[in-house]
Amino acid sequence: MAAATKEKPATSRKLRRYQLGGYRFISPAVIMMVALIIYPMIYGVYLSFYNTNLVNKWKFVGLKYYLQAFTQSEFYTSVLLTFLFMILVVAGHFIIGFILASVLNKKFVGRTIFRVIFMLPWLFPETVIALLFTWIMNPMYGVLNSILKSLGIISSNISWLGSAQLAFPSVVAVCIWKGYPLVMTMILSGLQGISSDLYEAARIDGANKWKQFLNVTVPGLKPVLTTTIILDSVWWFKQYTLVYTMTGGGPGTATDLISLNIYGTAFNDLRFGKAAAWGIIVFVICYLISKVYRMVLKDE
Amino acid sequence: MLKKSLAVALASVMAVSVLPMGVMAADNGDKVNVTIMCAYASEDPHGQYVYQYADDFMKENPNINIEVQAISSNDIYTKLAAMVTSPDDLPTMFFTSVDQAPTLYDLGLMEDLSGYLDEETLSMFAEGITEACTLDGSLAFYPIDVQPSAMLYRTDRFKEAGLEVPTTWDEFLECAKALTKDSDGDGEVDQWGFSMVGSNNSSGQSRFMSYLWSTGCNMISYDEDEEAWVPDLGDNFNDSFAFWTDMNNEYKVVPTGITEVDYATAANYFAMGYTSMMLSGSNAIGVAYASNPDLKGNIGSFPIPGGHPGTMLNAEGYALCSYASDEEKAAAVDFLKFFSTHDKDLKFWQSSGKIPSTIEGQKAEYITGDDYKGYLDTIKAGCIPPMNFAGISGLKSILGDAYSAVFSGEKTNDAAVEDFKAALDELLEDYN
Numbered sequence: 001m002a003a004a005t006k007e008k009p010a011t012s013r014k015l016r017r018y019q020l021g022g023y024r025f026i027s028p029a030v031i032m033m034v035a036l037i038i039y040p041m042i043y044g045v046y047l048s049f050y051n052t053n054l055v056n057k058w059k060f061v062g063l064k065y066y067l068q069a070f071t072q073s074e075f076y077t078s079v080l081l082t083f084l085f086m087i088l089v090v091a092g093h094f095i096i097g098f099i100l101a102s103v104l105n106k107k108f109v110g111r112t113i114f115r116v117i118f119m120l121p122w123l124f125p126e127t128v129i130a131l132l133f134t135w136i137m138n139p140m141y142g143v144l145n146s147i148l149k150s151l152g153i154i155s156s157n158i159s160w161l162g163s164a165q166l167a168f169p170s171v172v173a174v175c176i177w178k179g180y181p182l183v184m185t186m187i188l189s190g191l192q193g194i195s196s197d198l199y200e201a202a203r204i205d206g207a208n209k210w211k212q213f214l215n216v217t218v219p220g221l222k223p224v225l226t227t228t229i230i231l232d233s234v235w236w237f238k239q240y241t242l243v244y245t246m247t248g249g250g251p252g253t254a255t256d257l258i259s260l261n262i263y264g265t266a267f268n269d270l271r272f273g274k275a276a277a278w279g280i281i282v283f284v285i286c287y288l289i290s291k292v293y294r295m296v297l298k299d300e
Numbered sequence: 301m302l303k304k305s306l307a308v309a310l311a312s313v314m315a316v317s318v319l320p321m322g323v324m325a326a327d328n329g330d331k332v333n334v335t336i337m338c339a340y341a342s343e344d345p346h347g348q349y350v351y352q353y354a355d356d357f358m359k360e361n362p363n364i365n366i367e368v369q370a371i372s373s374n375d376i377y378t379k380l381a382a383m384v385t386s387p388d389d390l391p392t393m394f395f396t397s398v399d400q401a402p403t404l405y406d407l408g409l410m411e412d413l414s415g416y417l418d419e420e421t422l423s424m425f426a427e428g429i430t431e432a433c434t435l436d437g438s439l440a441f442y443p444i445d446v447q448p449s450a451m452l453y454r455t456d457r458f459k460e461a462g463l464e465v466p467t468t469w470d471e472f473l474e475c476a477k478a479l480t481k482d483s484d485g486d487g488e489v490d491q492w493g494f495s496m497v498g499s500n501n502s503s504g505q506s507r508f509m510s511y512l513w514s515t516g517c518n519m520i521s522y523d524e525d526e527e528a529w530v531p532d533l534g535d536n537f538n539d540s541f542a543f544w545t546d547m548n549n550e551y552k553v554v555p556t557g558i559t560e561v562d563y564a565t566a567a568n569y570f571a572m573g574y575t576s577m578m579l580s581g582s583n584a585i586g587v588a589y590a591s592n593p594d595l596k597g598n599i600g601s602f603p604i605p606g607g608h609p610g611t612m613l614n615a616e617g618y619a620l621c622s623y624a625s626d627e628e629k630a631a632a633v634d635f636l637k638f639f640s641t642h643d644k645d646l647k648f649w650q651s652s653g654k655i656p657s658t659i660e661g662q663k664a665e666y667i668t669g670d671d672y673k674g675y676l677d678t679i680k681a682g683c684i685p686p687m688n689f690a691g692i693s694g695l696k697s698i699l700g701d702a703y704s705a706v707f708s709g710e711k712t713n714d715a716a717v718e719d720f721k722a723a724l725d726e727l728l729e730d731y732n
Contacts, residue, residue: 051730053381053406053407053690054384054385055384055385055407055408056406056407056408057406134560138557138560139556139557139560140555140556140557140574156488157556157557159556159557159558159559159560161557161559161560162557162558162559162560162707162708163708163709164705164708164709164710165709167708248499248500248501249500250500250559250701250704250708251500251559251704251705251707251708251710252701252704252705252706252707252708252710252711253701253705253710254708254710264697267378267381267382268378268693268694268697269691269693269694269697269727270381270403270407270690270691270693270694271694271730274730
């Protein structure tokens with residue numbers, strides 16, 4: 001009995017020492033996560049309860065900014081616009097990315113050159129692309145108007161980025177052009193990972209091209225598609241640079257994505273509390289997007 | 301053995317590479333470092349003179365090291381607002397204009413310069429200049445130049461069309477209509493009366509504010525009894541608002557794609573002859589002459605039309621950062637005095653088109669012509685005193701959102717004004 005009681009503390013001490021070793025190993029990662037992710041998030045939540053300029057004005061306002069977000073049209077209009085933007089851009093990426101990946105997966109002369117060419121939009125910085133298309137679409141001297149006029153499609157210059165109807169589709173088109181190479185590359189790598197034996201077996205079983213696509217290609221690409229769609233959606237949901245450089249969120253609220261709105265509220269108006277509250281809500285939305293995607297696309 | 305030798309060689313290289321840093325540190329140890337976050341330096345053609353003046357000053361003061369950080373005016377504001385939460389990296393002084401000063405002052409970034417400037421220095425500024433840089437009784441920044449807004453116009457085109465200088469906005473619109481035409485007869489308008497800055501940024505918003513002031517709309521005013529800022533839109537705000545947007549939407553006297561026309565584009569249109577009038581500070585004269593020297597003798601200016609003052613004096617200059625050390629502040633002030641006084645040719649001011657802040661500077665030959673007349677008349681007639689409202693940037697933003705929404709066809713004038721009023725109430729609630 002006495003031996004058993006002596007043995008217990010020894011075992012538990014050993015276990016504790018063993019566990020302590022584990023904690024020591026994970027501590028650098030935990031410290032980094034706390035410093036770079038957890039602390040800023042908690043600080044963001046803290047700020048959202050204050051009307052503050054972060055320096056000398058700290059007025060507690062409770063849930064005022066959260067309530068404003070749900071009662072004023074400005075916030076949800078901006079969020080809905082951002083959703084529409086994200087859906088259109090991601091859909092565009094997947095349609096173009098899928099078509100190009102399928103073509104580039106076939107063997108033909110010059111395939112490597114085309115792979116490089118189609119990757120180019122991804123390699124240019126977003127600001128460069130934004131400025132480039134701003135010049136192309138300029139209403140006074142832009143080459144787009146010039147081409148359309150010479151083809152007889154339009155009779156006078158159009159302000160692509162200055163009209164409430166045209167600014168949003170114009171920005172979406174540029175964002176699709178900028179972002180499709182990532183999706184194309186991911187799908188291409190996924191396609192290359194599907195064994196040709198599977199297609200051969202499907203052919204023997206009498207599957208036509210469409211059935212091969214549905215029953216071999218799509219299931220084979222599912223893990224890649226899940227990751228890509230989550231990454232791409234969240235990336236474009238919080239898009240800032242391209243849209244800001246092209247339109248600054250305007251004209252009016254035509255391209256006023258939530259990221260631009262939050263940035264302007266924080267760094268232009270110096271209303272950091274309101275911006276933090278909206279930022280927290282957007283974080284929750286991004287988290288829900290990823291949850292929904294995982295549920296819909298989960299690999300059975 | 302090879303690995304050991306490589307490791308020793310690498311360690312030696314690293315050790316040697318650190319040495320110059322030590323030497324530099326020792327060099328800088330005796331010097332006072334002054335960093336300037338400067339918007340002038342990022343602009344052409346006058347930015348070069350900031351560097352030149354800094355070099356000249358360092359030659360005369362070898363114990364002071366001036367580092368100029370060129371950055372655009374709008375970015376300075378944003379950057380300082382972000383940097384103030386970790387003040388170690390703040391510059392010794394920074395560029396500011398009168399419309400950014402209240403916010404930066406509210407953040408506690410601006411040292412009161414009156415304690416650093418003697419009577420002799422203060423007396424060299426022209427009348428009303430130091431008042432234009434004073435907030436709450438504190439001299440918030442050192443004035444380098446002033447540029448009240450006025451209307452630039454093409455004197456040759458006015459003469460050709462038989463037009464008189466307008467004094468009301470209705471007359472202005474008639475002039476703009478007369479100057480909007482298809483000059484090459486190809487069936488498309490290629491010359492517009494008014495080079496409006498219609499972009500929703502600080503440049504566009506400031507001009508719109510000037511226009512509104514000139515119609516008697518103050519937007520906001522300070523209520524001494526309530527000790528709070530309150531809306532002060534005047535009686536005819538809706539009409540005034542609609543008049544401005546109608547210049548694009550109805551009368552088409554401004555260039556196509558107006559929401560994309562920022563200051564640089566508008567100044568370029570004016571310089572290249574696409575437009576005939578432009579609401580601007582005198583710096584646009586510098587841009588016009590630099591881009592198109594043939595315009596010399598063909599540009600005039602007149603005060604903003606309307607029955608009320610339409611502009612502040614719009615002093616610009618450098619603020620002393622309150623977080624800098626006493627030694628750095630003293631050195632920075634020495635540089636500021638040097639900047640204002642040492643260049644007898646006023647190359648910085650003349651090339652930029654800006655009006656000097658000093659009495660001597662305002663006697664310069666280059667501001668005696670027709671091109672500067674409207675600006676000098678505006679100063680003489682008296683400008684609006686500085687508005688010490690910390691949320692001025694937010695106020696400009698909501699104004700910009702309002703006109704931009706109408707220009708793009710997203711909202712009617714009435715809807716935009718209603719939304720503006722709601723946004724103004726919310727802004728004032730946060731800033732009171």
